[in-house]
Amino acid sequence: MPDVSPPKSAALRAMYWRSEILQVMYWLQGEGLGDVVDAPLLERFLGVDASNGVTYLDRLVVEGYLIRQGEWYALSDTGMAEGATEFAMAFSDLTRPAHGECSDDCWCHASVEEAEACLAGRQHDHHHDGHDH
């Protein structure tokens, strides 16, 4: 990503790439552009060097998010659910409406995860003011 750098810590870096990889795979699948990725494809999408990309992909296989098919990797059911959540979380701060801005096409109608996040936010922010949604 142009404006975001991977974290310095190895553990945080692994989490960062897990999130980025699952998001891009979920997006590709939604667009009908492909159900599988390989390391060179990841390099084009995320800028992660292909040799490092393979390491992250294999780690996601071990963690149960991906299924390996030769040189290609596909999302498992767990990976699919996680990809959706990661994508929703990545932009939740940008898309979350301020108090009183919620409408029929609010972001929170887009998925269960986003609806739950919106509900939690509203309970926290507007507990006493009867915010109707």
Added chain:
Amino acid sequence: MRIVDSTVLPRAHLRVVLLLLLRAGSSHGYDLLEETRRLGMRTAEAAGVYRTLRALELDNCVTSWWEPSQSGPARRTYAITPAGEFALAEGIQELDGLRRSLNRLLARYRDMDRDG
């Protein structure tokens, strides 16, 4: 001398192209990719569209949400924001400036050609 296809819009303008397309209405990644190619950026790839859309979203120029599908996985729908409208206007102004500069350069060349 290497002859390039001068009708291909350089990829550096992808940001403006995507904002322009989204100004016409919200859309999905794949459709934006197809429209981008139709607008002259024939070498545009899905990866570039994905990265640019995410960068635009981080800059608050674009907003997006999941659109559930009956037949398959959810698709991300993208829309332009007021900040995106502003960025588009700036981008178009820059392109207009570039066009004027290119016109001056071409006019100078043609003048030389005509004067021998």
